[in-house]
Amino acid sequence: MDSKFYKGLDAKGQEKGLLKKHGDTYASKNASGTGPFIVTERQQGVRVDFERFDGYWDKKSPGNVDEIVLTPIKEGPTRVAALLSGDVDFIFPVPPNDHDRIKKSANTDLVTLGGTRIISFQLNQERVEAFKDKRVRQAVNYAINNEGIVKKIMKGFATPAGQQGPKGYAGYVDDLQPRYDLKKAKQLMKEAGYEAGFSITMMAPNNRYVNDAKIAQAVASMLSKINIKVDLKTLPKAQYWPEFDERSADMMMIGWHSDTEDSANFTEYLTACADEVSGWGQYNSGNYCNEVVDTLVKKAGSETDPATRTQVLQDVERKLYEEAAFVPLHWQNLAWGASKNVAAKDVVNVMNFPYLGDLVIKE
Template identity: 55%
Template sequence: MKIKVIIACGLALLFCQNALSTTLKMAFDADPISLDPHEQLSESTLQFSHIVFDPLLRWGKDSQFEARLATHWQRIDGQTMRFFLRKQVSFSSGNPFTADDVVYTIERLKRSPDFRAMFDTIASATAIDTHTLDVKTTYNNPLLLNMMTYVFPLDKTFYQHQDQIIKYGDTFASRNVSGTGPFILTNRKLGSRMEFDRNPNYWDTDSAGNVEHIVLTPIHADSTRLAALLSGDVDFISPVSPIDVERAKKVAGIQLVTMPGTRILLMHMNQERRKEFQDVRVRKAINLAINKPLIVDKILKGYATPAGQLSPDRFLGHINGLEPEYNLEKARLLMQEAGYEEGFRISMMAPNNRYMNDEKVAQAIAAMLARINITVDLKTLPKAQYFKEFDRRSADMMMLGWQSDTVDSNNLFEFIIACEDTNTGLGAYNAGAYCRPSIDDDIRQSNREMNPERRLRLLQRIEKTLYDDAAIVPLYWQSLVWAAKDNIHIKDILNDQNFPYLGDLSIDAK
């Protein structure tokens, strides 16, 4: 009898150790402000969506589309794509997943203030049968499949009749969640902790993922986040500050993964708030006075690429030769020509825990502008507070980072450059009040141009116009840096959009 008890205890201990070995403790710089996947178009929201929801399709490592809740698709005509959905999938509520849920989700995306611009070109989504639907666009759209990577089907039965979308509001959707994803949210304390358990009914039984439990702790301070990894309190962190990279490299048992990113960091100059910014000479002077290569070298330690335009080199709109220019004397001359040799005072706002060393970058920009007699009153805020102020356009200059949602230049243009239009969602993140109707025309044409050569010319024309107008201050494309214990296979689930596919993450027992 004693032997049986010993064996039973041993098995229980083994199972307990296995369970512990598949717990992932993560520390990211921020957690999502809401559980509603359509409330804010942000990196943390999309990271959360990949944990508890599933997209129709997603980007694979080979930059090709990978089927998820849609098993395959076919073009019916120039404006219609048919999607065939995975069967025998259920939401965490227990409700079955059907085409009606996808139709409901697309219709909701079309009325989301943040996502509306992307989905405005979808004329209709219609269920053909329980697991088939047609998505029809208002015109031929070369980016329809790109857009579908942002369709994380919602549980219609769970959400309908209580699905209002209110940014920073207290709604049913901001507090409750039912998805089809690899994990189920089990505990949340906003700003301090989120916990997830593996979905026992998850459809993807072929996944190599063996993580059974996730604990996500937002740690805003870079040094504190790294210290938590080095002490063993957490297993996986993002991001790693450039000044901490060398320190992390020297620690046994820790792996670093870096890759070039396509997120552009920029400064908006609000032309409605400041008449000085309506003068192209002033805007050019500001661009010329900011030493972007120096910021990348000294503050970011080389973990970024200085930018002279919005489009990174992998995007269709990129123009070779549009490099950042630093010329202080030319900047001073332009200020003199514009009648502002004595300068003026402006307000500037930036986050202090959203982008890599964002507060230090903002401080450096303020110091550089002082050299052309622009005095900057700088205020930095935590991410949650900052973006409320960004939406209110609360300062003369404001920092923004943007990852193209469609892996395409036009997404940059339609959200942060287009004339602001609350009906279509265009210009939703244009905090500079820059507006050129001819650019909006090119944006619309680019969204329907199926010929790659003609589309290339349209996108590059927009980019060149923005450069000539000094419409914004492009700063740099931020590199991505992650760190984890060396028994965690993070390389398999990371990508340059920084949406880790945690459902596929495997951890080796130690």
């Protein structure tokens, strides 16, 4: 943030530099930066208009786009239809069911990349006594068919996950694979004294991740096979995140991409002991806490030898796997759709931050 631009009070008497989640602040409506575009109009939830910034510092940028209109289209099929009809030029995400439609069109291209965003569920140990038992958490993991979800719901457009970080990240462990085994799940429930099962609530978004609501429905169905009865509620993301912050259900979905491209970032936010001061565990709705894990991640943060650091983070992944600290489902792949004259392939990346400043529209 530009300290000079955000200095002083706004019309409401609030500090211009105030950052507030889900809040109506000056900073949330007044942009300041050095990017290739400036915001000329914003209708929240409807559209955002951008105009190219003449004073942009990168004079070698190949980008030739002067204006961009960003239009939120919540439903996947509607989004795809808008692209195919020519109403829009560039969309994300493209649901797996619609990949072939875009591929077969003479006017559009499908651009795909392997993704690194983990889609997972967290088990709230403060709300459900059974989730404090490692055997029950393990049983939940054994009861969920990750590969089945990827094959049937994601149409193969995802990678089944057994840990936080995908292959290629520091901390990835080859032998930590998805562990679907319904017989083993039932055995663990019996050993823990929960053979008769119990009831829980579950929440998930229905327009944040690819097929998120369908995934939640599938997981709820799978858990019924070990006598865990699920009361599922799915919500639009704007309504879901305040509920997530309140830890409003016993089992909640969250997806996460590591900004640092290694597994430490996952742990710091998703599985570390919650600490309001440091921000660690900020998105740990399961309230899992293991001081040994936190100590290891902090050690990795100060370790300068890459090989040693990788070993430390692998120890973290092994510990989380053994304790079934959370429920990993899959790493979500990325798919964009674009008109033939839009050079989308040149600006997309696995971080899913398309660099529109360099976007070229072919004449």
